[in-house]
Amino acid sequence: MQGWTTTQQAPGVAAQHTAAAPHSYPSNPAYTSVSVRQGFGPYTSTPAYPGYPQPAAMHAQPATHESQAAKPDHSQAKVKWPDSVRDYVQRAFHPDNDDPSVSRSEVETKLKSIIRAATEDGTLYTLDWASMPSPQVLVKADRSATASPASSLFNSKKRKSSEFAQSSDGHTPPPWANTNFRLSLEDRITSPDKRLASDESRTKSSKFQKDANKRRRRFENEYKAHRGTSPSPPPPSSGPIVGTCETLEKKYLRLTAAPIPSKVRPEPILRQTLDLLKKKWRKEGNYSYICDQLKSMRQDLTVQHIKNEFTVSVYEIHARIALEKGDIGEYNQCQTQLRSLYALGLKGNPIEFKAYRILYFIHTANRTGLNDAIADLTSAEKQEHAIKHALDVRSALALGNYHKFFRLYMDTPNMGAYLMDMFIVRERLAALCNICKAYKPDLNLRFITEELGFESDADAAEFIIDYNGQHLLEDRKDYIAFLTGKAGALFEGARAAAFQKVDIKGQI
């Protein structure tokens, strides 16, 4: 129930969609080389002016190859599209939804026909645009193409996050990461509009067009000024800010007031920052420095409403480093963010992190969280190695199958072992309680070592002694015996205590 502005029928919908298309630049990265679009007030305009009148966008239609088709007549110019339709168009042109197999013109044609059909049968305002499949999808459905390739980029990594950082350099970079940094004046972006313009100028750099773009930008800035939304400091409702800071490093400071653009780094700078931080982390391994820097990066991303694959990678890297360093508070904050970022359909390593999530809930014995985490999984995800591992760990523990549990512990993918280490002692105690009650009169210590995943007999013995079980160890001729029959309830207290105190920080 929105956009009741007008129900006027638009005779030439075909032309209209290009006018709506400019809104399709919500948070796209700076270096997406998308083909020309009549970008108008892309980044801020939609959020800032929900009821943005379409005619203004019309002015933003300078000479391009599309402009003929897009030439509006006056009656159309008054039509306001419902926000839902605009969102849909926006979604269609969002770089995240780009599909190499579907050309832009196909998308446009499809969009036109969808919107025309909706206008003609009067369902423009009633259709559930949010759940409408994107034109790319529909085009492909039309072609009755086969299933799209799996998006899993997952590859197994070792435990160390620093190793990850190394490998991530050789990681298949997303398309935009390959684009060279061109530090021309124009590229030192101060507004997304300029950024857009530079994109355009790169692909279609006729001088005329550059001028046209500049003109348009100027106009737009004036327009904004009129609307009173651009003066700084911006009023609280002015939408995401656009940073202009060019320093790579920045100390983290908690915000107490609206951020100042000159102290916020735009995405291209942040990308450089991330590279720098990765190098520093590998070289110096100074966690407090890295954590501080990553936090300030996260803040800059947030205040600028940047939610894309780069955002994902920042949170993933911070989560891994925090995990390695046992900083559960930061780790949890990152996980929470990652969860919603993945939910937006952004690419990253959801399998890896969903698996961590399950392991973490096992650690905190959070049944509700665990239940929700399982509910979130698709059946395909349940078959993925890391997630399957985490689910198996869960079910082994639920059924008290310590044998299986410790086998799984020995073979944990990614950095999951850091999480499992958090509850391994507790589970060893539980298993010991079990064993002491079930086996009589004694056992070879080697059996404990093997069943409970200790590195050596000495480790196993030490563990038992730590819990005051020295009298249960007996040196026999060729082995050490563990006198289970005499243990009584020795480990029960420690077990209960271990299960009781689960330290929850920055809970998910």
Place this chain on the structure above:
Amino acid sequence: MNELFDTFAKAHAAHNGYMIAQTLSPVPPANQPQMLSSVWQSANHQSVQGTIKHFIKKSASASYHSSLDNTELNGWVEVYTAYWKAIGEILAGESGKSSWTKVYDAWKDLTSMLIRGYNNHGFQAWTIPSLYMVGKYLRLFAIKSDEERSRNSSRSQAGTTIIQDDFDADADKQSQLRDCEQHLKRIFTLCLTDRAPLEESRKWGIYFVINLLFKTYFKLNSASLSRTILTSLKAFNDRGDMPPLESFPKSQRVTFKYYEGVLFFLEENYVEANKHLTEAWLLCPRSSKANIERILIYLIPCRLLTSHVLPTKKLLEPYPRLQELFLPIAQCIRRGDLRSFDLALQKGEDEFVKRRIYLTLERGRDIALRNLLRKVFVNGGFEEPKEGNAAPVRRTRVPLAEFQTAISMGSGGETVDPDEVECLLANMIYKDLMKGYIARERGIIVLSKKGAFPGTGV
């Protein structure tokens, strides 16, 4: 308008709370579908307060028992003015000219006015059913408004400057319902802390509001917050400062017991859960099938864990959905068929997870395993009698290999590692499902001569 306030006056004269609640309904009575729009049309924005005041006075003076003093009268004028505005939004929404968000906001104002009526205008306790009416719809409108926003979303938080370090993903999704919770909490406090003597206390509204709060917390996925409500309630109950639950209407009791039970269930306190759910089950009229079903969904897994009882066919007969959920699993447990148990659990996984019983049902595997091991034991037969006429004794020393074979067969034929078999047996012993011990060196299990499988007759 006339009719509305005639009802109001009648309700006042008779001290009929449910009747007065009816005058605050956002849904027209079935026999007068035009009720709302006629009320809406009989006033306009400028004069609405005066009009309502006029009508209330007129109706009140027509009835004998008019006991409305001026303060109370003004309070009701405020309430009905807010009500009038709210139905204005509702009617506008019906013709597509408003949104659920606006309806919610208008209804929220009505709620505030009503609460203020009790605090400042001396509304009497018998009128509390109007709080039920208003609170009930406040929650429903909040949910509608949240749904509406999520349909139109993709622009969440877009209009605001964020000064946080990270995005708050969930804040927006159910923001209206969260807001609603605050207002329900106010009603809760309003009822809980009334110091009037019990017979004329707003405390009689407590369970209705608590149930609304429970529903809200469960919907918000933060069921655990219900605990705080129960804690403050308990403080009053312990002091004897609250009417006993038994004196409240049955509908409120059943709902309350159900939620209390589910709450314990989620906290894995199956013994308590069992107690409360059983109570709800016994109280709930057999005719409300949907509610019985809701109760049984949690009660059945509860019983399985606490007393190892499986649902009978007869119990589930009237509920095909429950049969589908539980019968396959129950059969596998009975037969001790591990493999089919795993498959059945997997098959129902989505549904079980959705209802939050997956993790509980999973533990039924222990019972399936127990039944399987028991078969091995029973089939082992009896020891050679040592003396002529002593009672026969079962063979209590069972080779590990026999159990291993059984478990391997039960798991669908693949050979299970002997160490894992030992682990499973150790578990059975630890959980007191089986009595005995493992003598590893000799490769045998020594089972208790008396009650090797407690509670199963052997």
